[in-house]
Amino acid sequence: MRIGIFGTGSVGSAIGSRLVELGHEVCMGSRTAHNDAATEWAGAAGELATHGTFADAGAFGELLVNATMGAGSLDAIGAAAPADLEGKVLLEISNPLDFSAGFPPTLSIKDTDSLAETIQRAFPGLRVVKSLNTMTADVMVHPAQLSASHDVFMSGNDAEAKIAVADLLTGFGWPADDIVDLGDLSTARGTEMYLPLWLRLMAALGTPAFNIKVVR
Amino acid sequence: MRIGIFGTGSVGSAIGSRLVELGHEVCMGSRTAHNDAATEWAGAAGELATHGTFADAGAFGELLVNATMGAGSLDAIGAAAPADLEGKVLLEISNPLDFSAGFPPTLSIKDTDSLAETIQRAFPGLRVVKSLNTMTADVMVHPAQLSASHDVFMSGNDAEAKIAVADLLTGFGWPADDIVDLGDLSTARGTEMYLPLWLRLMAALGTPAFNIKVVR
Numbered sequence: 424m425r426i427g428i429f430g431t432g433s434v435g436s437a438i439g440s441r442l443v444e445l446g447h448e449v450c451m452g453s454r455t456a457h458n459d460a461a462t463e464w465a466g467a468a469g470e471l472a473t474h475g476t477f478a479d480a481g482a483f484g485e486l487l488v489n490a491t492m493g494a495g496s497l498d499a500i501g502a503a504a505p506a507d508l509e510g511k512v513l514l515e516i517s518n519p520l521d522f523s524a525g526f527p528p529t530l531s532i533k534d535t536d537s538l539a540e541t542i543q544r545a546f547p548g549l550r551v552v553k554s555l556n557t558m559t560a561d562v563m564v565h566p567a568q569l570s571a572s573h574d575v576f577m578s579g580n581d582a583e584a585k586i587a588v589a590d591l592l593t594g595f596g597w598p599a600d601d602i603v604d605l606g607d608l609s610t611a612r613g614t615e616m617y618l619p620l621w622l623r624l625m626a627a628l629g630t631p632a633f634n635i636k637v638v639r
Numbered sequence: 640m641r642i643g644i645f646g647t648g649s650v651g652s653a654i655g656s657r658l659v660e661l662g663h664e665v666c667m668g669s670r671t672a673h674n675d676a677a678t679e680w681a682g683a684a685g686e687l688a689t690h691g692t693f694a695d696a697g698a699f700g701e702l703l704v705n706a707t708m709g710a711g712s713l714d715a716i717g718a719a720a721p722a723d724l725e726g727k728v729l730l731e732i733s734n735p736l737d738f739s740a741g742f743p744p745t746l747s748i749k750d751t752d753s754l755a756e757t758i759q760r761a762f763p764g765l766r767v768v769k770s771l772n773t774m775t776a777d778v779m780v781h782p783a784q785l786s787a788s789h790d791v792f793m794s795g796n797d798a799e800a801k802i803a804v805a806d807l808l809t810g811f812g813w814p815a816d817d818i819v820d821l822g823d824l825s826t827a828r829g830t831e832m833y834l835p836l837w838l839r840l841m842a843a844l845g846t847p848a849f850n851i852k853v854v855r
Contacts, residue, residue, distance in 0.1 A: 529750045534835070535740075573854040576836075605839045613836035619750070620792075620829035623821045624853060635851040637840060638789040 427484025429499040431460040435490035437560035443471045452480025477502035486512045493519040509548040512584040516555045527622040539611035552579035552588040553611035559631035573634040578610040643700025645715040647676035651706035653776035659687045668696025693718035702728045709735040725764040728800040732771045743838045755827035766800035769827035775847035789850040794826040
């Protein structure tokens with residue numbers, strides 16, 4: 424599949440490299456056509472990897488991935504041509520973290536809304552599926568690295584789009600039983616508001632290499 | 640030990656009954672001296688169980704438990720005589736859930752503050768330890784009922800108070816390895832903000848009988 428990724432940070436790079444490894448063609452988009460991080464990533468990731476502007480990534484992908492910082496998500500996706508978003512699945516990974524008052528960050532959107540819903544409202548042609556936002560980048564794409572089974576959540580309004588995202592997750596190594604469908608996109612309020620606990624767990628454990636398992 | 644519980648709901652009853660079962664003397668406090676739920680609970684829970692006003696519970700307990708609805712916590716604890724709070728450990732279990740706009744509730748305090756910190760500021764003589772607020776009442780006191788190991792979090796500023804709470808948790812059946820000390824009381828922002836995810840998980844799973852395990 425051809426996949427366009429918005430964002431050149433650790434999440435964009437990890438997702439992009441894993442997708443290329445799995446045989447997908449990936450275009451990593453950023454604000455400018457010659458972003459250093461995107462150029463370096465595309466150079467290292469192999470023949471299936473290219474880079475360009477956010478608009479280039481939007482045009483390239485049959486499926487899109489939002490891996491920008493939450494504060495930049497609307498601008499990044501909005502840089503794509505509206506026709507290039509129409510009907511496409513967006514795997515939405517970002518979190519509305521606000522670092523303006525230092526660490527730990529607070530949330531700029533929360534409780535009665537979510538970043539995922541904000542993106543869906545701003546770009547109604549997209550089929551937004553929130554997932555993977557509750558863990559560090561390397562765990563997203565190599566889930567088997569942890570010592571036991573753990574879960575990834577999924578929120579979205581479109582059943583087919585969720586199947587497409589679940590297929591990607593399976594490709595990354597997620598067993599079907601560890602993919603928890605929380606329901607419609609408003610349930611992303613739950614996973615985005617988990618971030619403050621994730622941040623405290625990272626501090627207490629001294630590592631970002633962890634995730635949670637729902638135990639019944 | 641003599642323990643005073645603020646609150647007569649499912650959390651207060653579950654904690655109270657388990658403490659009595661473990662040989663502690665428990666006074667369940669409510670707004671009035673003859674609250675129906677408290678009277679019924681004390682009648683059923685056996686000789687070590689009594690009930691009274693919030694002030695009675697505050698005076699009775701060497702250790703106190705806040706099991707009220709979050710919106711009522713300050714009033715409940717404030718009904719105790721200030722001298723009866725001085726230096727005591729408060730196991731703080733409540734969540735700042737706001738049901739005014741229906742279900743799922745939102746949070747009345749969040750992100751830059753927590754209910755636990757609000758209580759600590761209002762009653763500086765207390766040694767507040769936030770714990771157990773991330774699961775349903777029955778799982779709090781019978782953790783072994785779930786199918787695998789899972790975790791309980793703890794936040795607080797006083798190391799001795801945390802040891803006292805950890806001892807109670809151990810009595811309830813929590814293995815020491817499953818008690819995760821997150822750090823100071825501000826980390827309660829994390830566990831309180833987990834509630835929106837807990838609520839969506841409850842809906843998706845169709846049961847409140849679950850908890851999470853941190854997997855490294």
